[in-house]
Amino acid sequence: MFTRETRELLFTFVLFVLLMVGVWLAQRYLNAYLVRIFNTACIYVIAAVAYNLVNGITGQFSLGPNGFMAIGGYTVALLMLPVVQKQEVYFLQPLIWPFNSFSFPPALFIFALLLGGLLAAGGAILIGFPTLRLRGDYLAIATFGFGEIIIVLANNLIPLTNGALGIKGIPEYTNLWWTVNWAFWTVFLVKNLVNSSFGRALKAIREDEVAAEAMGINLFRHKLLAFALSAFFAGVAGGLFVTLISTISPTLFTFSMTFNLLIIIVLGGLGSITGSTITAVLFAFLQELLREVEAPHVIGSWTFPGIPGMRMVVFSAILVILMIFYRRGLFGRQELSWQHVSRILWWGKRAHGGQS
Amino acid sequence: MFLEYCGGGKELMVDNHERILHLENLTIAFGGLLAVNDFSLTIYRGDLVGLIGPNGAGKTTVFNLVSGQYIPTRGKVWFDGREITGLSPDRITALGIARTFQNIRLFGDLSALENVLVSFHVRTSYSFLSPMFCFPRSRKEERRIREEAYSLLEAVGLGNFAREKASSLPYGQQRRLEIARALATHPRLLLLDEPAAGMNPQETRELMEFIQRIRRDFELTIFLIEHDMKVVMGICERVAVMDFGIKIAEGTPSEIRNNPRVIEAYLGAEAQ
Known part of the structure; x- marks a missing residue:
């Protein structure tokens, strides 16, 4: 009746509607704690899927998403914080012009997010321009350095970022509607891109740069585009995160954020969007569940004090175990597509000889 | 259906004097080593030219110079009437030169x-x-x-x-x-780097037919490196021979077979 593409778009639309109904129900009936975890999960999904576009699909080892998230986060914070609030927050040194004289009304939140994303993408182009021409590990080193530079700048550009004190009282615009929508559209757009001719070119670069170039693919342009696009979504994720927890400081987007995302995409499978999405959600929930290991415990007459940071030890152990038994992550490079889903759902029908 | 975008099918392999690839005194030095030294060669549209030589003679380096992987220290590469020296591999591919690799480089x-x-x-x-x-x-x-x-x-x-x-x-x-x-x-010139390497005689025979078929069907000019003399002598119309980075002979397969310098390069001086 329909072509396969139209049918799949229709399925995607149905999924979207279901998700929106789910959000409505969650907003109404779930407790605030669970909603908060779902929000964090969606933000991880956005950042992880974007990160995977560079590390998994294009095969370029970047360590920069924390820097891009910080750019997005600070942009959104500066744009959305009301002017009155700004005067209170910046008591060490006043905020520089023009940010001290205006702020976006709530209706323009979406534009603040987009702007945060675009600025992050600009940062990616800046760092990608000299480093993406080189082969090898230069990108990892340069992006790692970039992330650190952003943190140092955030700490020291006091008239802009309020330094180590950070910015507090950012309006909490982010709710499940925002995060679920952004997560959905990020996955949808990245998936479309990866399945297109452009995405195949990116995968070809991952597989063999020399051959890809010999087949007419401009390595630099494709890598830069993937990198900038990834940074865009990372910036948006940063902006959403900041307006979720209503505060930003240099410690929020340190290298440990990149490390978390790296765990997510490696566990999910480098190159699998499905894997990144699922492990991002799992990660957000595990992080909460594992709070238990950091809490003090009393066993018999022994009292174990809580050790902050134990969660990361557990995550590292999980990572080591998974790397031994599932070397390519949970999904490898597999994707869950509508074709797979319909094969599972209508398998019985096909067994009866029905055509689909 | 491929004829449509492979040159139009108007001019078949009639005009045998139109240069498609022209290498002019190509030289490339890696440190002190002259991998290719003053190499000149002209290939005409529709030709099937072979490039042979002992191991390490610089054959693949010539391919890398043509396809843009290396930039020559000296000399020029002309393709279809325009100079392509120093262009990046992707631009050269877009202009109409495609290649295969000696050690297969597929997107696995x-x-x-x-x-x-x-x-x-x-x-x-x-x-x-x-x-x-x-x-x-x-x-x-x-x-x-x-x-x-x-x-x-x-x-x-x-x-x-x-x-x-x-x-x-x-x-x-x-x-x-x-x-x-x-x-x-959609190339006009196809560079094949040892297409028969690792093939048994049966596969090699099939490959020879295959090369001749694609050349006809896609109206290609083919430039190939090969070690298997049966392939080179069987399908190439002209053969160039390299040794130590220098072109030592060029001609029809039968001329090459009897060229004393070629025999020397392959079998050593004492064979004479």
Whole structure:
């Protein structure tokens, strides 16, 4: 009746509607704690899927998403914080012009997010321009350095970022509607891109740069585009995160954020969007569940004090175990597509000889 | 259907005097080593030219100079009347030179079909935003290039392997797929780097027929490196011989076979 593409778009639309109904129900009936975890999960999904576009699909080892998230986060914070609030927050040194004289009304939140994303993408182009021409590990080193530079700048550009004190009282615009929508559209757009001719070119670069170039693919342009696009979504994720927890400081987007995302995409499978999405959600929930290991415990007459940071030890152990038994992550490079889903759902029908 | 975009089919291999590739005093030095020294060669449209020589003579380096992987220290490369020295490999491919590699370099994790589809990417006209937002234009284009890629795979006898992962194909098929992938860039000049390497006599015979067939069907000019003398003498119309980076002979296969310098290069001086 329909072509396969139209049918799949229709399925995607149905999924979207279901998700929106789910959000409505969650907003109404779930407790605030669970909603908060779902929000964090969606933000991880956005950042992880974007990160995977560079590390998994294009095969370029970047360590920069924390820097891009910080750019997005600070942009959104500066744009959305009301002017009155700004005067209170910046008591060490006043905020520089023009940010001290205006702020976006709530209706323009979406534009603040987009702007945060675009600025992050600009940062990616800046760092990608000299480093993406080189082969090898230069990108990892340069992006790692970039992330650190952003943190140092955030700490020291006091008239802009309020330094180590950070910015507090950012309006909490982010709710499940925002995060679920952004997560959905990020996955949808990245998936479309990866399945297109452009995405195949990116995968070809991952597989063999020399051959890809010999087949007419401009390595630099494709890598830069993937990198900038990834940074865009990372910036948006940063902006959403900041307006979720209503505060930003240099410690929020340190290298440990990149490390978390790296765990997510490696566990999910480098190159699998499905894997990144699922492990991002799992990660957000595990992080909460594992709070238990950091809490003090009393066993018999022994009292174990809580050790902050134990969660990361557990995550590292999980990572080591998974790397031994599932070397390519949970999904490898597999994707869950509508074709797979319909094969599972209508398998019985096909067994009866029905055509689909 | 491939004739449509491989040059139009108006001028067949009649005009044998139109230069397609002209190498002018090509020289490249790696440190103190002159890998290719003052190498000149002209290839005319429709030719099938072989490049032979002992191991380490610099044959693959010549290919790398033509396809843009290396930039010559001295000398020029002309293709179809324009100088292409120093252009990047992707631009040279877009101009109409495609190549295969001595040690197969397929995109191992992609399917055979996707390997061929990658080569169509240069010619897709839409931007990256178009597929992201499901614009109908990119879908139409995608459908078109998929059809073309399928028929190309069928034309090289890989129709049944379209969905197989490239790295899981048998060796001979991988070589074929590499040629198919090169053909998908719509070249006018095809560089084949040891296409018969590692093949048994039966496969080699099939390959010779295959090369002659694609040359006819796609109206190609072919420049190939080969160690298997049966292939070179069997299908090439002209042969150039290299030794220590220098061209030591050029001519028809029978001329080459009796050239004393060639015999010396291959068998050593004391054989005379």
